[in-house]
Amino acid sequence: MVNWEPLEPAIFPSEPFDIKGTWSGSATILPGDKPVILYTGIDPQENQVQVYAVPENASDPYLRKWKKPADLNPIIFPGKGINASAFRDPTTAWKVNGYWNILVGGKNDRIGIAHLFKSKHFKKWKEAKHPLHSVPDTGMWECPDFFPVSTKSGFKEGLDTSVIGDDVKHVLKVSLDLTRFEYYTLGTYYPNDDKYVPDKGLVDGWAGLRYDYGNFYASKTFFDPVKNRRILWGWANESDSKMDDVKKGWAGIQLIPRTVLLDPSGKQLVQWPIEEIETLRENKVQMGNQQLKPGEHIEIKGINGAQADVDITFTIPNLDKAEPFDPSWKDPQDLCYKKKSKVGGSIGPFGLLTLASENLDEFTPVFFRVFKADNNKHVVLMCSDASHSTLTMRVYKPTFGGFVDVDLTKNNNQISLRSLIDHSVVESFAAGGKTCISSRVYPTQAIFDQAHVFVFNNGTEPITLTNVNAWSMKRPEQMN
Template identity: 20%
Template structure:
């Protein structure tokens, strides 16, 4: 467990590129964090992606925006220069996270791009420190040349600080978009009204988002409407929904529609100030526990309905109820920022993956920190005629909207999170290998070697598990003899999907290799035409890029993690099935198909 391997490769492999991904967006050097102003410009047919960047060093500080552009969300051109930098008195200490629209300040479309951002002139800022009013203000910049250069407006800052009736924990990260459901609540035109939200919290009360309506004739005028949610401190419905924390960052809203179903209003939020659970038993090694930074934050989503405002003045209006929610990513993914992609007519998310598992010595040695995750598409997933979930009561799964039908079955709906379809372009020059129709009994294994070994690959696996099969495992080998590996497994008895990194051969025993876990269950549905009960297929899709692993399970559970292996490449996959019962050789896993594409983007 947790192999420690001395750093024997520092002389032969450049530290800068050892764990540096090839097809993820990164700054050219230095520290980076939150994605900023993701946007598709229909005039130029280009995607824009900003990110928080310290071009002067490899630690947080001197925050400006970096910039990347792409025609397809796969091949990116990253600028060597800052895109939006602190140079005014009101933003001298930082240009923090923001958003973009193709409206000018008069609400017109004339080729102007407009960015709203958090301008910072006082540090430190933290949810657990006393808040200094005016430390975070709202500012705006416009571009007349398709986002090449920006002009900060003389009216900045357009808002001097949060609503004064609240003692806030933070007030930042503007997000602007139409929100038809909220417009309907206020009796406003749902196709033109713009709302803006800023993220934060009310001290000793709740994390929340502060909601504003924008004047469509003057986008510098924002009118406060109320707080979006009042969920309380560290609200925790169940392990399926996560800890709401005490402060939110980078909150986004979206209404998901389609398939003739009722819309789902969703809030995406990055939650801080979590309660750290006490482990059942102390890990045998310190690097089997996540860092304090990692344990203090999580990426969440919630859904609810809007509440009609009370008549008369209401300075403490709460606009949205909290009815269900979940964990958007169960790993090292944070600060999700979204945009509407008209090419697929879906909302697309980017997130930030940090280097929380690396000790500072190794992080500084490599000269860079962090990256943007692959683009993900939001939708909803509906399972009909559900009769049960394996090993967990249906109504305990609080990440689903559950409706009982007259026949006693349930319709269940939740947020779906899937890789963007454009990611198939990564396969253009890849090598394809596959397994088809393999039956695994207890103790069996099937190996699919990677030939040649690769550090950029995609794996898809579809498998049906009979009721005696309590565990299905995929091992990703890091060495020729497969003794060093990362394990992905579904544990039915615990209703859990796990990424076990304890057998990863690290270069330093302070590299964190704690497991990544997510609640997950397979559902059984009644097939009325066949009069049969059928459990859904387990579907795993994973992307690996040098050191970042992103795993999608049935397009409703996602885990992002980092694999800081001593070895540069992966050598193959092993598929295994087992039972909790001793001497039970009848546990069956029917692997319908495994497809592995290595050499993504021509590694």
């Protein structure tokens, strides 16, 4: 999933049931290694229907051409009580109790819905008596995803989509059309009742857990049976103007694929770039045991700042100096907007200045702040701020933020940050992937060999750079 060969479109509007659009879907591998794609088609009446496609030539290793059997399609119509204009994005199927199951996203007024359908032989589908799950006031659920994760301590592998059992939790992720971000819950799946119940205490709505607190949407996971891992792949839309997109001839990028596991706490997922990305590393630079004084920034020299992989461990010498945390600070993104990288605090802001011009006219900071709550526990805020990322005013330049669930006192007062920098996108992973933020930016000065990377500390307390490992990243090969 590093080197790619561009091919012609595999599925495109061609039949009456999808002539007005072929939208998101999922693949399922049936017994005998037979792949099937289910996707959403838009018919002439603008109804959203679910369509079945199979390879024309199963011996083609690239599966370039797909056929849509006329005698089967559409396989699912929006039935009575289903909003035909909000009925899309079927999931990968899972098999339980002798039946295949899929979810299709939907809404009824402001109620987000995961419609459940079942099939014995994957051709004729019947709607279950009730949705698998629904939540009021969340709006349209796009691109739902439903998969198991292992609860076994130390288990470092993913699970096939059909796995159920005592040592398993399930994840339900939805993409919120109203807010253009995603959230997920962990919970229990009751297959005999066709029901999913989120764990007690989790927020099941807009303020819930997120894969990524930045520019990340319409994501999808799949199980990789070769390396026994679950891989997550998300999409970042553009932050520049439509006029710029037309000029470029494209809009939106796929981000770096990530592995997904249940955190040992059982309270959230953790994500990490797939190991294959490391094959692009070259020209390693190391630093360590160096103090970052208040107001100081130090360049990481010897790497290509436009394409880099930077992995840092920071140590906070004195947590007692942390500023008090205001319990009214509920929204981390709003807090990051108010306390940007140049707004000095006590412990922080400290972190990275990525895609930075030499004179720091342009930069995209990724950074932490540490506060102390009333219970004497520390609150760690992670931010990524695009407000200084470009000198062009035509670009949307948001500030993103998320809290990091880490106990600094049990972690030797340390926190890690890994950032993948690739010309116009910065993907960052805090504390081993507990909190992730992706930013889509458009530098005009900090480009190619004029892009730099700095570590910085704008707090009043010193921070220790315990370890810095940084690499230039080669371009992926485009296969012919």
